[in-house]
Amino acid sequence: MSNHLYNKTGILSRFLLRQDRIRIPVWLLSLFVFTFLIAESFTSLYPAEQDRQALAETMLNPAMTAMVGPGYGLENYTFGAMMAHQMLLFTAVTVGIMNILLLARHTRAAEEDGRIEMVRSLPVGRLSNLLAAIAVLFGTNVLLALGIGFGLYVLGIDSMSLNGSLLYGAALGAIGFFFTGVTALFAQLSESSRGAIGLSFTVLGVSYLIRAIGDVSNETLSWFSPLGWILGAEVYVNNYWQPVFITAAASIVLVAFALYLHSIRDTGLGFLPSKPGRTFASPFLQSPFGLAFRLLRTAIISWAVGMVLIGVSYGSVFGDLESFFNEIDVMEDLIGPVTGVSLTEQFAAKLMSVISMISTIPALMVILKLKSEEKKARTEHVLARAVSRTRLLASYLFIALFVGFVMISMAAGSLGLTAVTVMDDGLSFGTFYSAAIVYLPAIWVMTGIAVLLVGFAPNASGLTWLYLGYSFIVVYLGGLFQFKDWVGNLSPFAHIPQLPVEEMDLMKVSILTIITIVLLAAGFIGYNRRDIHG
């Protein structure tokens, strides 16, 4: 009957599973581990009821509401309520991202690369590939829902009932499938996978924003966001199942519509018109620097926006910070009190180490972009013309240094501004900004290492990420794990004076800068000597 539409969907599903045999388990396992660890950590962080109630007080802050969702069950802030209130939204966003990336990969991206054409030339139904991809993700989301649901229950934490835990999992599964539907739809509308992914992320972002605005000002508005729906389930407090069913039903409508559009469209084309681009290159584009900047533009802007969001959200908690710290002893353990310095100042200093490490990510991405350009055989186009290797690498280096500075300035600036506004009489803007900007030499060292690796061992350049991850663990979590000093000292971030808690140390900062110069010089020498592969 409908053989021409669905033929061989089963085989294709298995084929997709085989392609994702690492990717999907890694996503699921990370989500499981992350969720269970957080749930466990709540029990050790806030063992006494008054700790939890003190935390509940700080949750009344509108900035927190905007970030994590409306507070419910705050009058009796159990572990379950805490978990659902603080974690469900973030996890849901992560699950949304997972679904968007996984589905786009097997639909529009495969079509763009011409793989679908080959599959379609076989005796395979017109809808089979899309259907197979949706089926695989449906299975993934069901597994996620059951795994999280039963897992949370098995942890045996007080107030986390079986019903509530299953609802928690189901809410995640439902929102995941919703974004499978959204992506499936945009994969039909847009001609490129970048377009499909971008539009889907936009829906995710707008859902988050609508919900944030709605939760703070007008609850009806939140019901226009799928993320608002699943928060409406009030997991572990009232356990409403209806919102999850609504989300699932909406997903099915989206999927059905996507399948319909897929059945009537030409392979390779989309419904959204692709507008013609520029006939001529702008003068800015016509240099190695301009080209590099153009290639990185979208990423840089997105990161800058993200850094501002991080800054604002951290900054907004400073208002309630002092009272919060006074009531919770655990935080003192985490930070470790120093006489003569307020906990707020210590928290600011600690926070800046994290923000500086986050700011390092886009700077490293810039340098590593040069490597990925080489892998895609595009560096050759540039080097085959009158462009020296030094000039090419310097273009990327310059952008990386610029990006590092801009990102940390964006985050620290917005954090400082927000914090100064919400605090009655606290630290000055300058204190916040200088506490962050002092980390620039550490960012430079990381950039230098990336340049060195790209220069000498491009295939090993991914190690830079490992080193950054190591730095994060030893510097940020070092206090908790009680590492030996040398373990922490292996990271450049550990050598930065923690303003305003510590004194400025020009010596250390200068040494880091000199190390950077040595790394960069070596990297440039290596890049000038080696083969460019493609």
Added chain:
Amino acid sequence: MTVLSTRHLTKTFGKFTALDEVNIEVNKGEVYGFIGPNGAGKSTTIRILLGVLKATAGEAKIFGMDAWKNAVEIHKRIAYVPGDVNLWPNLTGGEVIDLFVKLRGSHHKSRREELIEKFDFDPTKKCRTYSKGNRQKVALIAAFSSDADLYILDEPTSGLDPLMERVFQESVVDLKREGKSVLLSSHILSEVEKLCDRVGIIRQGQMIETGTLKELRHLTRTNLLVETKQPIVSLRDLNGVHDVKETEKQYSFQVDSEELDGVIKHISQYGIVKLESAPPALEDLFMRHYESGDGGAS
């Protein structure tokens, strides 16, 4: 005057020898055909000449300068078209052409428009939507609208349709008329035959034959188709006769060029009704080199 030369050029990747003492010489105003099977080392040679790969031993010079050390100086005067053109998916073809031309240095606005017209190319689309042929057009338009002295073309027409291939050939002929030099690596033998003054054949990293087409043809065979009144006796036993095929009274066979005289004298005794001779195609030469184990012209 020599524009491009390699002497004993050797390149190893680990234990694998990609190039083994390769010698090439391209003179001014000459179109040099660089042919060889896949993986023979054509692209590796070209990438060393571009200063993208570093030679393990030997020298590679363009305009008398070292290809590795003086890459930037050299690149101001050359234009390059790779065989596999990978472009940035989110830039338009027009933007990439401008970028390429600008990175070389010189400007040629009118030439660009003329070539876009000639190659029937839409520069307003994003590169991700272009087919292989269209991506190749981007590289070709950028190269031909540059005012270079040497053009290095690495299998530039592998994705073009026959019509566009003709446009390409016309463009190369134009270059030749202007006295430019071209290094053309190609698989399309008719193209090499039409365009190239001299040909070099590379196989498994070694140059096995170099010379003008005329010189190379000398080494090869002429195809003959003969019809005679009486059947030819002992044709197969004649010196230099190969691949005899007999149909009714017609014989088709190949003759070594140096034995042609003797063979014609012999068959003329049988009363020639019809005689067709075809010049040796480069393809025959090519095939013999590709197939034979030792690579020598036998």
